[in-house]
Amino acid sequence: MSRVALTLKNAWIALVFQLLYVIIQFYSRDIFLDNLGNDFIGTVDTLKSILQFLNLSELGIGTAVGFALYKPIYDNNRDTINEIVGYLGFLYKRIGFFVLGASMLLLIFFPYFFDNTTVDLGVIIFLFVALLISNLLSYFFAYYTFLFQADQKGYINITIGQSVFILRLFLQCIVLIYLQDVMLWILLELLTPFIYIFILRKKVRQTYPWLILNFKITKVIRDNHKGLLKKIKQLSFHKLGTFVSNSTDNIIVYSLVNPAMVAFVGNYQMIMNNINLLVSKLFDGTNASVGNLVAENDLKNMLKVFWEFMALRFFIAGCSTVLLYIGFDDLIRLWLGEDYLLSNKILITLIIIFFMLQVRQPIDSFKQAYGLYDDTWAPVAQSIINLFFSIIFVLKYGVLGVFIGTMISQFIIVLLWRPFYMFKYGFKISHGIYWKGFCLHLLYLLLAYISYFYVSMIFSKNLSLNLFSLFGELLKFGLLFFLIYFSILSVFSRGFKDLIQRFYDIMIKKFK
Numbered sequence: 186m187s188r189v190a191l192t193l194k195n196a197w198i199a200l201v202f203q204l205l206y207v208i209i210q211f212y213s214r215d216i217f218l219d220n221l222g223n224d225f226i227g228t229v230d231t232l233k234s235i236l237q238f239l240n241l242s243e244l245g246i247g248t249a250v251g252f253a254l255y256k257p258i259y260d261n262n263r264d265t266i267n268e269i270v271g272y273l274g275f276l277y278k279r280i281g282f283f284v285l286g287a288s289m290l291l292l293i294f295f296p297y298f299f300d301n302t303t304v305d306l307g308v309i310i311f312l313f314v315a316l317l318i319s320n321l322l323s324y325f326f327a328y329y330t331f332l333f334q335a336d337q338k339g340y341i342n343i344t345i346g347q348s349v350f351i352l353r354l355f356l357q358c359i360v361l362i363y364l365q366d367v368m369l370w371i372l373l374e375l376l377t378p379f380i381y382i383f384i385l386r387k388k389v390r391q392t393y394p395w396l397i398l399n400f401k402i403t404k405v406i407r408d409n410h411k412g413l414l415k416k417i418k419q420l421s422f423h424k425l426g427t428f429v430s431n432s433t434d435n436i437i438v439y440s441l442v443n444p445a446m447v448a449f450v451g452n453y454q455m456i457m458n459n460i461n462l463l464v465s466k467l468f469d470g471t472n473a474s475v476g477n478l479v480a481e482n483d484l485k486n487m488l489k490v491f492w493e494f495m496a497l498r499f500f501i502a503g504c505s506t507v508l509l510y511i512g513f514d515d516l517i518r519l520w521l522g523e524d525y526l527l528s529n530k531i532l533i534t535l536i537i538i539f540f541m542l543q544v545r546q547p548i549d550s551f552k553q554a555y556g557l558y559d560d561t562w563a564p565v566a567q568s569i570i571n572l573f574f575s576i577i578f579v580l581k582y583g584v585l586g587v588f589i590g591t592m593i594s595q596f597i598i599v600l601l602w603r604p605f606y607m608f609k610y611g612f613k614i615s616h617g618i619y620w621k622g623f624c625l626h627l628l629y630l631l632l633a634y635i636s637y638f639y640v641s642m643i644f645s646k647n648l649s650l651n652l653f654s655l656f657g658e659l660l661k662f663g664l665l666f667f668l669i670y671f672s673i674l675s676v677f678s679r680g681f682k683d684l685i686q687r688f689y690d691i692m693i694k695k696f697k
Contacts, residue, residue, distance in 0.1 A: 198340040200467055202347035206354075207459045213354045214455060215520060218448065220361040221370075224303045227439065227447035232313050234435040235291070236320055253413050254335035255476035255554070263395055266332070271400025272410050273328050276417075281324030288317050302444045308367065315375035326382045329389045332396070337474065341392065345384050353377040419558035433572065434587050441579050450584060452517065452525055453532070457539055460509070464501055464543060468494075468550075479554040484612060487551070492622060492680030493687065494547040499626045500674060500681065502543035503633060507666045509536050512659045519652055527584065534588040541595045544623075548607050555611040560602070567598040622680075629677055633670040641665060 218226055257265035292310060299309055330342045353373055360369050389396065434454075439447050478487055510532070517526050571594035578586025604623070608616035641662060674681035 194340055199343045200463065202343050202351075203459075203463050206347050206351055207463065209351055209354045210455065210459065211520060213358050214452070216358050216361055218521065220365065221367065222303075223445040223448040225367075226451065227444040228299065228302055228304050228309060229312065230435050230447050230451040231439045231444070232309070232316055234433070235313075236316055253416075254332065256480055258336050259477055259480050267395075267397050267400055268406055269410075269413075270329065270332055271397065271402055272406060272413070273331065274400065275402040275407075277324045277328045281321050284324065285317075285321060288313075308371070311368070312371050312374070315371050318375055319378040322378045322382050326386060329385070329396075329398075332389075332393065335476070338392065341388055342385070345388060346381055349377055349381040349384070352380075416556060416558060419561050423558055423561075423564045433575070434591060437575055437579055437587050438584060441576070442584060446584060449525055449527060452521060453527060453535060456513070456516070457509075457535055460505060461539060461542060464505070465546075467501075468546065475550045476554040479551070484614075488612065489680075489683060491547055491551060493684040494550070494680075495544070495622065495626065496674060496678045496680035497684055498543050498546055499630060500670060502540045503630045503670050504663065504667055505543070506536050506540055507634075507637065508659055508663050509539065511662055512655055515650060515655050515658075518650060519655060531585050531588060534585065534592055538588065538592050538595060541592070541600055544626075545595075545599050545603070548604050551611055552603065552607045555607075557607065557611055559610075560606050563598050563602055563606075567594045570594040570597060626678065629673050630670070633666065633673050636669050636673075637666045640669065 214226075253269050254266065257263075257269065292313070295310060295313070296306060299306060302309075333339050333342045356377075357370050357373050360366055360373065386398070389398070435447050435450065438450055475490070478490060513532055514526060514529075571590050573590070574593050575587045575590025578589045580586070582589065604619045605616045608614055608619050644661065644665070646658065675685065
């Protein structure tokens with residue numbers, strides 16, 4: 186199967202499963218809030234953020250190994266693949282023990298950290314242990330997923346993982362509705378990952394019968410991979426930046442605002458994260474495709490693909506931001522009620538952050554494919570900027586201040602520094618080419634926004650609030666913006682024109 190065909194297969198399977206997961210997650214979140222309360226759900230979200238902090242010990246090993254696997258997969262070098270995956274398992278198992286030790290130490294401080302919540306401390310500890318064990322399973326048994334990703338077979342892991350975790354949410358809803366048993370709800374958090382691991386390892390054996398699941402790592406092999414270990418150390422700093430940008434918000438809100446507010450913020454984050462994930466799933470197989478593209482080392486082709494990705498990301502981000510602004514508040518009202526609404530300023534800030542996360546992805550994909558992680562100061566600077574501004578602004582503006590801090594750090598490091606670094610040390614061409622293309626796409630988007638604003642004034646907005654009317658409004662105004670923006674990009678964007686031609690060629694071949 187061709188690289189493009191595998192990318193499309195990964196995309197549609199990921200999208201279908203993510204849509205199913207989103208539907209049941211929305212339904213289950215409502216049930217969880219009604220039956221468990223804001224304080225409990227806020228505590229759950231905070232515990233997950235703490236575990237993401239412990240995941241910093243993963244040090245970006247999976248990403249580095251994925252980068253290291255592109256070339257041997259391209260060359261079909263099974264011995265090297267076995268060696269690299271075996272080395273991954275060697276590192277992951279040691280990290281698993283470190284995470285376990287650090288978690289046990291962290292438990293000592295739980296009585297002090299969770300002293301302002303109504304949730305029983307014993308329940309919090311049991312929940313944390315259940316989440317922790319689920320986390321540890323990935324270190325000891327699930328590291329083979331990186332081979333699926335690098336080999337453009339990520340759809341296998343998605344099918345297994347999402348099926349199991351959709352089942353978990355469904356069973357948790359049943360438990361709360363009919364049994365009202367919190368401990369059994371937590372027990373399901375613990376048990377379902379074991380099902381996932383069992384099915385996953387069985388599938389690994391079927392897909393790669395030549396893969397040695399218990400590969401023995403010798404000193405010679407460790408010495409051979411010193412370069413990979415160096416890359417992992419560099420990636421550890423980048424993991425730190427990602428964590429501080431994405432995962433400290435809940436901890437800051439919990440500590441400096443109140444536990445219940447974490448649940449309110451979590452509702453907004455859940456919607457944003459799911460939309461972000463839905464978009465990401467469309468591009469699930471592209472990282473491996475970009476890795477193979479870089480391995481071919483054809484600069485002209487790489488730049489062509491890069492600008493196709495950039496145009497597509499701008500198009501998706503532009504359409505998404507319009508839909509988010511139009512429908513977000515109404516969705517919260519329908520889903521949870523008026524009481525769960527946050528301010529319009531918070532919504533706009535989250536939409537801006539969402540937009541930045543989307544348009545950064547082409548740079549991140551090529552940066553990862555090139556293995557460019559020498560800028561270890563950048564994520565440290567991003568973390569410091571994020572924490573500094575988040576803490577300063579949360580004291581003055583409350584929850585809004587936390588997201589302002591995140592937005593500032595993302596802008597300085599992700600949107601300004603990272604493209605400069607990628608073009609200079611990856612493509613090794615002038616970064617001015619990037620800024621010209623990026624600014625032009627911003628201009629096209631601004632033109633689309635202005636055109637949409639004036640054209641949409643001739644349409645009346647349906648004020649009756651129900652799910653069908655909301656869907657109708659999103660469809661009407663979303664389609665209007667889609668047509669306006671599509672027309673603008675089709676005329677002015679070279680990357681978008683190439684993208685349309687690429688899809689046209691694929692469809693012609695398919696029908697022939």
